[in-house]
Amino acid sequence: MRVGIALDISGSMASIIRSGRLQSAFNQMMGVSVKFDDNGELDVFKFDNRCEYVGTSKPVTGDYDQFINNND
Numbered sequence: 001m002r003v004g005i006a007l008d009i010s011g012s013m014a015s016i017i018r019s020g021r022l023q024s025a026f027n028q029m030m031g032v033s034v035k036f037d038d039n040g041e042l043d044v045f046k047f048d049n050r051c052e053y054v055g056t057s058k059p060v061t062g063d064y065d066q067f068i069n070n071n072d
Helices: 011-019 021-036 064-070
Strands: 004-009 042-047 051-056
Touching: 004 021, 011 021, 021 042, 021 051, 021 064
Parallel strands: 004 042
Antiparallel strands: 042 051
16 A cells, blocks of 8 residues: 655645644654555655645655655
8 A cells, every 4th residue: 555645735724834733744644654555655745726746755764754844
């Protein structure tokens, strides 16, 4: 199974992104991907007016805890 997440980065989400709540939800999805994804990766997409593939996040690389801030 592959696990992915689509993140709304539109203007209406700005306060949620700044508050860290989106990063918290992302961290929880990372746990789901470790359990269910065939290689433990989380495929990440972001959207506002269009959808864009961002890449993958893996717990072993340690990038997931700041992924939202690093890929806005």
